[in-house]
Amino acid sequence: MGDEVYSDLMRDLKEGKYVFTGELEPEKAGDVHEPIEMARDLKGLVVACNVTDNPQSFAYVNSMAASYLIQKETGMECIYQLRCADRNRMALLSDVLGAGALGLKNILALTGDHVSLGDTPDAKPVYDLDSTTLIAMIRKVVDEGKDLGGNEIHNPPKLHVGGAAAPGAANLKAEVAKVKRKIKVGAEFIQTQVVYYTDVLDRFFKELGKVDVPVLVGIFPARTFGQADFFDKYVAGVDVPPDYLENMKKTKEIKDKEKRKEEVDRVNVEFFTEFLEHLKGTPAAGCHMMAVGYPRIIAPLKKVME
Amino acid sequence: MIAQEQKPMEEILGYLEGKQKIVVMGCGGCATFYYTGDKKAVNEMAEKLTKEGKAVTKIILPLGISACEIDMSAAFLEKNRKAIENCDAVLMQSCGDGVQVVNEYIENKMGLVKAIYPANDALGLVGGGPTKFKETCQSCGMCELGKTAGICPLTSCGKGLMNGPCGGVRADNKCEIDPDKDCAxxxxxxxxxxxGELDKFIEMRDPHEWSKMKRPRLFEIEKPLSPVRAMLGSLPAYLTLLRKPKLEE
Known part of the structure; x- marks a missing residue:
């Protein structure tokens, strides 16, 4: 990792602060009003927000455009998610340069769910690069001012690149070897996929051992039972605990909207308090709170970590 | 070999709508192994088309004579020149190579312009058998197997990643795209x-060089192989087949 610091996220991580990041999801719409509103709610609670790039291969507003608008309108620093599923190496490079030109400071380099899993299943999947080679390309662009072909880049962008990890992977040794590979080629931070089980977390950190880059552990407090159920059923590599799912399901029976919200919050705070208490004892440098559309839960959960 | 399956009859009849005289041509290569271009397949196709009121001429290629190897299949086309001249369309029970090589010959060498249609869908280069086959090589022109323990990730990984596994591996180490397929x-x-080569696993493999896959790829050899000579020369080696192991599915 270079010594330069271009973003608030990297500044806080380098200073050893316990870092919280959030997540914003652009939608299938011609605007980004909703994520902008969410970003306003999250201001001051998280240092930066991931802006998803066609999550689960559902085609939404371009992540770079959304990141730029969110950052411009709200001042919320964005972690621009960029996936290899939809772009070849030329398009990826163009986007990285574009991101730098628009003042984006962090990229999370992802391989991306397969296009056949989303809402445009007949699309041709690309995967010209993978998350590791994308990380390597971005570092080459930023550090050496060169593209993959060795061509000079005038005034190269100044941004940081991170990678993802899947602590729940069945073959954890292979997964961790891949994460170490990403670190080796220049990932400056790691954000994990959602974890619900403390023993999954412990196994992951034990296998990972000591690494030189900060690891932010992903959690997903669900706003509705439907969200939690979707994660359990459709998000690869994530199992949601049945008790938590059951408690979330019960909230559906509450007719009064406000009371239902209160109960959802209670279920989440109860479940994640135990998880976050455990997280304190791990080498995690922070927590990535993927509470999409659910900013009100961040403050009570952060309180647990104080 | 190139795996293939027959298209739905509805699609085939759609192509042949308004065409009365049809030449149906099989293939003695891959299509024969997949029962989509052998003698029986051609006869069955001819029967179905006859029932639809078409007048059919059959061109059956014997085992070993591929439609796409024009130096061998041309003799069968010439033998049926009259039928081809008079037909409204040619229906090929072969892969797309067979369709296009035969089309080029009919048009450029025989001087006939004929509509030609595929009866099959080609499903890729596959290996294995005797009844189950798997695509493991995509002929990319730049073999990566030396870097990946003899398993091609470009073909066997659903995403074709050079540096996996991705985050989507299922709990049973199957692929996120298909629960029946292993994570490559x-x-x-x-x-x-x-x-004992895990140190290689953690090394990043560079992005694949796709420059060798500029399509259409052209290929040339100095002189054509003589199949008879090649077979005769290999006669002693064929004896190994006497000890052919019984493969269980």
Missing amino acids: WVKIYERMEKL
């Missing part, structure tokens, strides 16, 4: 572990 990168990890 978990397989590569396991092979490298057995070979």
Whole structure:
């Protein structure tokens, strides 16, 4: 990792602060009003927000455009998610340069769910690069001012690149070897996929051992039972605990909207308090709170970590 | 070999709508092995088309004579020149190579312009058998197997990643795209572990060079192979087939 610091996220991580990041999801719409509103709610609670790039291969507003608008309108620093599923190496490079030109400071380099899993299943999947080679390309662009072909880049962008990890992977040794590979080629931070089980977390950190880059552990407090159920059923590599799912399901029976919200919050705070208490004892440098559309839960959960 | 399956009859009849005289041509190569271009397949196709009121001429290629190898299949086309001259369309029970090579010959060498249609869908280069086959090579022109413990991730990984596994591996190490398929990168990890080469696993493999796949790829050899001579020269080696192991599915 270079010594330069271009973003608030990297500044806080380098200073050893316990870092919280959030997540914003652009939608299938011609605007980004909703994520902008969410970003306003999250201001001051998280240092930066991931802006998803066609999550689960559902085609939404371009992540770079959304990141730029969110950052411009709200001042919320964005972690621009960029996936290899939809772009070849030329398009990826163009986007990285574009991101730098628009003042984006962090990229999370992802391989991306397969296009056949989303809402445009007949699309041709690309995967010209993978998350590791994308990380390597971005570092080459930023550090050496060169593209993959060795061509000079005038005034190269100044941004940081991170990678993802899947602590729940069945073959954890292979997964961790891949994460170490990403670190080796220049990932400056790691954000994990959602974890619900403390023993999954412990196994992951034990296998990972000591690494030189900060690891932010992903959690997903669900706003509705439907969200939690979707994660359990459709998000690869994530199992949601049945008790938590059951408690979330019960909230559906509450007719009064406000009371239902209160109960959802209670279920989440109860479940994640135990998880976050455990997280304190791990080498995690922070927590990535993927509470999409659910900013009100961040403050009570952060309180647990104080 | 190139795996293939027959298209739905509805689609085939759609192509042949308004065409009365049809030449149906099989293939003695891959299509014969997949029952989509052998003698029986051609006869069955002819029967179905006859029932639809078409007048059919059959061109059956014997085992070993591929439609796409024009130096061998041309003799069968010439033998049926009259039928081809008079037909409204040619229906090929072969892969797309067969369709296009035969089309080029009919148009450029026989001087006939004829509508030509595929009866099959080609499903890729596959290996294995005797009844189950798997696509393991995509002829990319730049073999990566030396870097991946002999398993091609470009073909066997659903995403074709050079540096996996991705985050979508299922709990049983199957692929996120298809619960019946193994994660190629978990397989590569396991092979490298057995070979004592895990240090290679953690090294990044560069992005694949797709420049060797500029299509259409053209290929040339100095002189054509004489199949008879090649077969005669290999006669002693054919004796090995007497000890052919019984393969269980």
